[in-house]
Amino acid sequence: MATTTTSVGSSILSALGANSGIDTSALVTSLVSATRDPRQSAITTQQTTNNARISALASAVSSLDTFADALSSVLAGADYKGTPNSSNSGLASVSLLTGGTPSGLPAQMVVKSLASARVYASTQATGATGSTAVGAGTMTITTAAGKTATITVGSSTNNSFSGLASAINAANIGVTASVVTDAKGTRLVFKGETGAANDFTVTTSATDSTSILAGLNSSAMTSTSDPANAKITLDGTDYEYASNTIDDAIPYLRIELTKADPTSTVNLSMSQPTATMKDLLKEYVDAYNTLMGALNTATSTGTDSSTAGVLNGVGAVRDMKTQLSKITSTQLAATGNYKTLSDIGIATNRDGTLTLDTDALDKAMAADPEGITKMLNPTMPTADNPGLSKLMDTVRDNLELDNGSLKLAQARYETLADDLTEQLEKLDEDMADYETRLTSIYSAMQTKLSALNATQSYLQQQIDAWNKSDS
Incomplete structure (x- = not known):
């Protein structure tokens, strides 16, 4: 009887956890963590991937802009357009305006009088x-x-x-x-x-x-x-201008009048470019391949998902690569024997990069150097003869349309970034509520356990008394 009673008492103690030192605070923390961690890990993993895509897309757009802008800047520079010259800078100086190459030079100018103000x-x-x-x-x-x-x-x-x-x-x-x-x-x-x-x-x-x-x-x-206009004669024709800075007499040429001398003739001319179209195309192919190489890395499939490029599977970037790859076959001039980059030795490789056949280019340059120069860098770009710079600008503008695939992809990933942030905030709120509920439940349990412990103590006293009486 005594042995059985003692066993029952021990079982009660074990079941109630008496003197077990249960840390309900740590238990609540562990339960909350077990619920939160998998969900939080999944969201943060998505955030990492999404943020990487946002950054990579921004980098791709920035690289495209840099490439197009650099090409325009290079072609607009004196190396490829030549340098304007004045035979008498004491009477008038000249400089290039952006957007094109001066036409109508050489020209002869006489500065009859300067513009003046009241x-x-x-x-x-x-x-x-x-x-x-x-x-x-x-x-x-x-x-x-x-x-x-x-x-x-x-x-x-x-x-x-x-x-x-x-x-x-x-x-x-x-x-x-x-x-x-x-x-x-x-x-x-x-x-x-x-x-x-x-x-x-x-x-x-x-x-x-x-x-x-x-x-x-x-x-x-x-x-x-007294107020007066500047008066000049350009190739025998008289002109008047309100300012001594003249941008309208010769396209893309600024003339700064500094002194009048009706007896002197100023010769305006353009020096020849110091760089050749061959130099340009070599630099173009190198820069293009750098851009395409970066896109290829970003979209690579890899051996598995862990080694795939961050933009692998992003349709907007595939579209970007497709449009860029069409540049070699796009018409740059409507007339002449050479109308596209592929006609003068530039080919597109299977990976989208370019190859320049210098022998083919040399042959084409020898056959029609002026035609190729006008094709690549026309004085006045038109729809039929856009030139390489305007073509790149058009490709860039088409890719970056507000409703285009690149902008839509960027907007989609930005929206997802906001949504994932909201999910984490909601998870924090949910887990705070969950922790509050668990804390309440275990606090109530502790209260009941304390009451049961009191009952247990009373029963233990009775059992001890029974055991003494038996002995």
Whole structure:
């Protein structure tokens, strides 16, 4: 009887966990972790892959942009276009404008007169400085183009030579003012824009007719320069321009007039390019292969999923590679014996990279150097003769359309990134709720266990008493 009772008591103790030292806090943490970890690991794995794709796509787009922009920059440079020259830079200097190659050169130019602007100078105020008050009232400036600015003078900020000059400049109507101080005193100098059509007048209404402001009007000031156009003769034809900087006389050529001399002729010309189309094509093929090689690595299948490229299976990149591979067969010129890159020795390999057959290129260059130059780098790109730079720009623009596959893929992965972030946030919230529920459950269990322990102690006392009485 005693043995049986003791065994029952031990069983009760074991079942209730009495004196077992159960750490319910650690138990809750372990249960939460066991539930959270697999789900969190799956999400973070997706995040890692998705972020890698976002980065790789951005890198692919950036590389394409860099390639197209660099090609345009190289072809627009003097190495491939030549350098504009002026036989007399003391009369006129020249420089290239972006977008094309100057046409119509060489040309002969005569600078008959320079463009000038209306300039008014006020009477010098003896002993005055820039901070000297000019008086209260209004000043109105009216340009021949119909612009008007009225300045109320009298505040602490503009009732001075310097303050009024600042107010005039801030009006931004094509008339500037400056304060000039010398040994004889201080005055305001007004200057308009160059060109015969850019005259202006200044009128004032002063509270005090003896104030400096009263004398700051066109009728009272001295005109030291009249507005006039620049006049040139280009290949025997007369032209007039409002500015001494001329961008419209010869396409893609800026002419800066510095001095007039009707008796001198300035010869404008272009030096020959120092680089050849062969140099260009070698650099083009190398740069193209670098770009395509990076795309091939990013889309490689690998031996398994762990070694596959991060963009493997992304349709947008396949489309990008397909469009790039068509460049060698795309028409660059509508006429002539050579119309595509493949016609002059550039072939596309099976992996999308290019190969340049220098023998074939040399043969083509010897047969028609001018035709190939115009095909690759036309003076005025057109739809039928886009040239290599415009072709690359077109390919790039088509690939990067807002509703194109690349942009849609980028948007899709960005959306997935936001969704995965939200999933992790939701998981944190769910696990916090789960931990709260488990903590509540085990707290209640502990309460019940404490009550059972009390009952157990009472029963143990009774069992001990029974055992004594039996003995």
